[in-house]
Amino acid sequence: MTKKHLDDYFQKPETAHEESTESLTRTARKEGKKEIEPISKTPKNLPPSYFVSATYNGEKRAACINLYEPKSEKIYFWYDNTGHKPYLLTNLSPIELEKIGRVTSHPGLDHFEPVEKYDSLQDCNVTLTKVVTKDPLAIGGRPRGCLRDIIPEGYPKIGGETEAKVWEAAIRYYQCYIYDRQLAPGMLYKIENGNLIPVRDESSEQIVDKICSLFPGEPEEALRNIETWARLLEYPAPNFRRVAMDIEVFTPPLEIEGKLTFSVPDPREAAYQVICVSLWGSDGKKRTLLLKRAGVREGIEKLPPDVSVEYFDSEERLILEVFKALRDYPFVITFNGDDFDFRYLAHRAQNLGIRRGQIPIEVRRRVCLLESGVHIDLYKFFFNRSLQVYAFSRKYLDVSLNEVGKAIIGLAKLELTKPFNELSYGELAQYCMRDSEITLKLTTFDDNLVMKLILAITRISRMPMEDVSRQGVSRWIRNFLQFEHRRRNMLIPNTADILAVKGKTATKAVIKGKKYKGAIVVKPVPGVHFNVAVMDFASLYPSLIKVWNLGYQTIRCSHPECKSNTIPDTPHWVCTKYRALESLLIGSLRDLRVSWYKPKAKDKTLPKEMRSWYKVIQSALKVILNASYGVFGAATFDLYCPPVAEATAAIGRHSITQISNKARELGIQVIYGDTDSIFLKNPTPEQIDSLAQWSGKELKMELAVDKLYRYALFSSRKKNYLGVSADGSVDVKGLTGKKRHIPVFIKKAFNEMNEQLALVKSPAEFDGAKKRIADIVRNRYLKLKKHEWQQLDDLAFHVVLGEAPEHYKKTTPQHVKAARILKSKGYKPKAGDLISFVKVLKDPHVKPVQLASGSEIDIEKYVGHLRSTFDQVLDALGLDFEEIIGLTKLERFM
DNA sequence: GCGGACTGCTTACCT
DNA sequence: ACAGGTAAGCAGTCCGCG
Numbered sequence: 001m002t003k004k005h006l007d008d009y010f011q012k013p014e015t016a017h018e019e020s021t022e023s024l025t026r027t028a029r030k031e032g033k034k035e036i037e038p039i040s041k042t043p044k045n046l047p048p049s050y051f052v053s054a055t056y057n058g059e060k061r062a063a064c065i066n067l068y069e070p071k072s073e074k075i076y077f078w079y080d081n082t083g084h085k086p087y088l089l090t091n092l093s094p095i096e097l098e099k100i101g102r103v104t105s106h107p108g109l110d111h112f113e114p115v116e117k118y119d120s121l122q123d124c125n126v127t128l129t130k131v132v133t134k135d136p137l138a139i140g141g142r143p144r145g146c147l148r149d150i151i152p153e154g155y156p157k158i159g160g161e162t163e164a165k166v167w168e169a170a171i172r173y174y175q176c177y178i179y180d181r182q183l184a185p186g187m188l189y190k191i192e193n194g195n196l197i198p199v200r201d202e203s204s205e206q207i208v209d210k211i212c213s214l215f216p217g218e219p220e221e222a223l224r225n226i227e228t229w230a231r232l233l234e235y236p237a238p239n240f241r242r243v244a245m246d247i248e249v250f251t252p253p254l255e256i257e258g259k260l261t262f263s264v265p266d267p268r269e270a271a272y273q274v275i276c277v278s279l280w281g282s283d284g285k286k287r288t289l290l291l292k293r294a295g296v297r298e299g300i301e302k303l304p305p306d307v308s309v310e311y312f313d314s315e316e317r318l319i320l321e322v323f324k325a326l327r328d329y330p331f332v333i334t335f336n337g338d339d340f341d342f343r344y345l346a347h348r349a350q351n352l353g354i355r356r357g358q359i360p361i362e363v364r365r366r367v368c369l370l371e372s373g374v375h376i377d378l379y380k381f382f383f384n385r386s387l388q389v390y391a392f393s394r395k396y397l398d399v400s401l402n403e404v405g406k407a408i409i410g411l412a413k414l415e416l417t418k419p420f421n422e423l424s425y426g427e428l429a430q431y432c433m434r435d436s437e438i439t440l441k442l443t444t445f446d447d448n449l450v451m452k453l454i455l456a457i458t459r460i461s462r463m464p465m466e467d468v469s470r471q472g473v474s475r476w477i478r479n480f481l482q483f484e485h486r487r488r489n490m491l492i493p494n495t496a497d498i499l500a501v502k503g504k505t506a507t508k509a510v511i512k513g514k515k516y517k518g519a520i521v522v523k524p525v526p527g528v529h530f531n532v533a534v535m536d537f538a539s540l541y542p543s544l545i546k547v548w549n550l551g552y553q554t555i556r557c558s559h560p561e562c563k564s565n566t567i568p569d570t571p572h573w574v575c576t577k578y579r580a581l582e583s584l585l586i587g588s589l590r591d592l593r594v595s596w597y598k599p600k601a602k603d604k605t606l607p608k609e610m611r612s613w614y615k616v617i618q619s620a621l622k623v624i625l626n627a628s629y630g631v632f633g634a635a636t637f638d639l640y641c642p643p644v645a646e647a648t649a650a651i652g653r654h655s656i657t658q659i660s661n662k663a664r665e666l667g668i669q670v671i672y673g674d675t676d677s678i679f680l681k682n683p684t685p686e687q688i689d690s691l692a693q694w695s696g697k698e699l700k701m702e703l704a705v706d707k708l709y710r711y712a713l714f715s716s717r718k719k720n721y722l723g724v725s726a727d728g729s730v731d732v733k734g735l736t737g738k739k740r741h742i743p744v745f746i747k748k749a750f751n752e753m754n755e756q757l758a759l760v761k762s763p764a765e766f767d768g769a770k771k772r773i774a775d776i777v778r779n780r781y782l783k784l785k786k787h788e789w790q791q792l793d794d795l796a797f798h799v800v801l802g803e804a805p806e807h808y809k810k811t812t813p814q815h816v817k818a819a820r821i822l823k824s825k826g827y828k829p830k831a832g833d834l835i836s837f838v839k840v841l842k843d844p845h846v847k848p849v850q851l852a853s854g855s856e857i858d859i860e861k862y863v864g865h866l867r868s869t870f871d872q873v874l875d876a877l878g879l880d881f882e883e884i885i886g887l888t889k890l891e892r893f894m
Numbered sequence: 895g896c897g898g899a900c901t902g903c904t905t906a907c908c909t
Numbered sequence: 910a911c912a913g914g915t916a917a918g919c920a921g922t923c924c925g926c927g
Binding site: 536540676677718719720733736738739740810811816 | 902903904905906907908909
Binding site for chain 3: 385386472473474475477509510511514515516517518519520521541626627628629630631632633634635636637645648649674675717718719720734736739810811812813814865868872
């Protein structure tokens with residue numbers, strides 16, 4: 001890599017305006033062979049196509065845009081023809097830069113160019129120098145000799161006056177290109193006479209106007225911003241022609257404790273044969289490619305008739321056939337393809353002597369990309385915590401194909417009944433096909449929700465689809481903020497500079513080690529409360545960021561006259577002269593979601609496809625908005641600004657305190673509240689109305705009824721309650737009985753109890769329910785005492801191993817003890833694994849469930865867990881666990 | 895040397 | 910690589926005790 005690029009420096013630079021009219025592929029050109037079919041053309045003209053991703057092409061030394069043409073369903077390339085080049089910014093003048101030999105002699109240097117930028121941290125215009133290079137690697141990305149390191153190191157501090165600094169030097173080149181040309185990834189572009197031209201969507205203009213008319217009070221700048229977002233979000237998604245792929249690799253069997261297991265082959269070594277590959281296309285094509293091996297039984301009668309079964313005598317030909325398919329489809333979906341399937345295939349191909357040019361996979365350190373299309377690795381996508389919680393409402397708890405498949409589309413992996421290498425061709429194909437079936441269906445369910453979600457975030461974040469599907473929400477947010485900086489010719493500040501000017505926090509966190517004080521939780525009033533209304537602020541934190549004009553630029557600004565514009569409960573103030581970018585952008589996104597996309601997603605009068613698109617948008621916005629406050633408190637975020645996060649939380653506390661005071665003033669009893677919500681006991685519609693009115697008027701915040709509970713049940717614990725809605729649905733929050741590590745044996749009883757609680761309609765009906773609940777608890781207790789469980793698994797606790805078992809130094813929690821026992825038996829528990837263990841009488845008091853037997857169970861421990869699980873509810877019902885299980889008060893003291 | 899009180903660690907949850 | 914706040918269970922330590 002390094003060598004190749006060093007060589008590049010000594011070549012004559014190509015003219016950047018060179019037309020790319022030839023229709024040979026990049027691969028074919030490199031190899032000088034014509035036998036490979038063209039990956040894709042770079043045409044002079046192309047009908048409207050979706051901008052799906054962007055890269056840098058090292059050979060052409062130009063940005064490359066991947067366009068998906070929805071009629072032919074193919075990807076085409078367009079290379080920059082504007083002469084755009086990589087650059088960084090520095091405060092050194094060209095004259096000062098000329099004095100640094102390591103800069104002027106740098107082979108990647110192109111030229112210097114003065115630029116004016118607005119520095120929002122200092123509130124002044126600055127003249128900087130654009131250091132333009134021939135190659136992005138000249139700026140950064142290599143261990144030594146990059147200009148972004150050379151400039152600050154190399155400048156002799158004359159008189160100690162000027163400190164040489166660089167800006168915008170860590171932005172990926174293709175992002176820089178998107179920012180500078182103000183491109184809209186995910187939107188339509190056409191190629192006309194070799195030029196890239198945005199395609200305006202006339203049909204959405206009316207609807208965009210309508211959206212804007214929803215916000216008559218907004219200032220012009222905010223309206224223009226809303227308009228921009230609306231244009232991006234209204235345009236529909238294409239059909240993404242795609243294929244899901246899964247591979248199976250021969251694995252030598254490993255014997256542990258007399259049981260056969262298999263270790264996962266190392267994709268870097270790729271030492272074993274690829275024995276089966278399955279391809280499941282969105283076009284209905286289902287293929288399974290099998291390697292002929294000695295002594296393997298046929299058994300393909302088990303496969304559905306529409307699967308094409310293809311046998312190969314040579315592994316090399318099998319792999320080449322797979323590569324052909326990978327070139328054919330514009331989008332390829334895998335589950336962990338970055339770290340396994342693609343990595344393995346590429347290295348295996350190399351091992352087999354397949355020429356580099358014939359391998360369409362670009363293997364990078366952490367990802368594997370396709371030369372001719374877009375690779376989406378669903379493992380990374382579903383691993384994303386924000387998506388897990390806010391887009392898929394914690395439906396899956398473990399990120400494995402099996403768990404995600406079961407939870408989201410109700411399709412599990414096939415279970416193997418015998419060792420891998422004893423499978424017949426049919427069984428192997430069946431197993432492998434199922435994996436690619438789940439993988440594809442994870443992108444097709446709910447009217448292609450996943451593909452659309454990626455597209456929507458691509459548009460909001462201004463990032464390529466590959467990056468959107470792999471990176472976290474903080475990158476999405478960072479990128480659209482950087483884009484808007486460029487649009488306004490604002491200097492993108494360095495993280496260290498923001499921190500130096502505005503780094504200090506002033507409040508004390510409740511939790512040791514945290515940076516600032518967070519939200520308030522109101523102590524609940526224990527007991528059962530009928531007719532409870534839950535009111536909450538619509539997206540509290542984004543609303544506050546909008547209403548209070550929060551951003552790194554505006555918090556603690558330098559203007560003396562702003563200092564009186566204080567933030568409650570902190571020593572901070574906010575600018576009164578300028579609007580913060582974060583406030584503007586997050587504010588618009590919030591407004592769009594609350595006033596347009598959320599209602600539209602529920603609007604039954606809309607056609608189905610339209611409503612489904614609106615659902616996608618509102619869900620994408622939800623994910624982004626929910627993280628929009630947290631990122632300012634995250635040191636890894638480029639615009640990290642602790643006082644912004646601190647101020648947001650402080651105003652949040654102020655808001656909920658004000659609103660509960662007002663509620664009490666109106667004569668409503670507040671029985672609970674957490675962060676942005678208050679639980680009101682038996683309020684009248686008038687009281688609810690006046691509270692909402694007051695909030696809008698005094699706090700400038702929307703407060704609305706979120707839930708109406710027939711009754712709610714509280715213990716004295718915070719973040720612990722149970723609410724029953726009018727339709728009998730039960731919300732369980734925080735109770736131990738719902739936590740995933742609790743044994744099924746206890747969970748079952750807990751769920752039975754909830755069924756009883758769901759039936760209660762009036763206070764009078766509680767007596768009967770209490771009796772039945774007492775029965776449930778007593779029965780469980782007796783079953784435990786009599787060792788009556790269906791299987792030992794039902795008694796297992798399931799706890800995630802946060803670190804590798806040997807990594808725990810300070811304490812040894814029980815699940816780690818269990819993991820170490822497993823390790824000593826030859827298993828290889830690693831970080832992220834779910835450890836299942838039971839509590840036993842003998843010494844370490846835990847045992848992995850696989851190794852335990854019923855007779856060694858510590859029954860009293862389980863009674864204790866049963867008790868503590870139920871106490872949370874029994875307290876509120878006025879029931880007593882010990883009385884239920886039949887101990888008299890006297891016995892308890894003995 | 896023992897046991898209760900206390901602190902800290904770890905995980906899972908809530909908003 | 911969004912944040913802080915809360916609950917639970919256990920591990921480990923401290924402290925008093927003739």
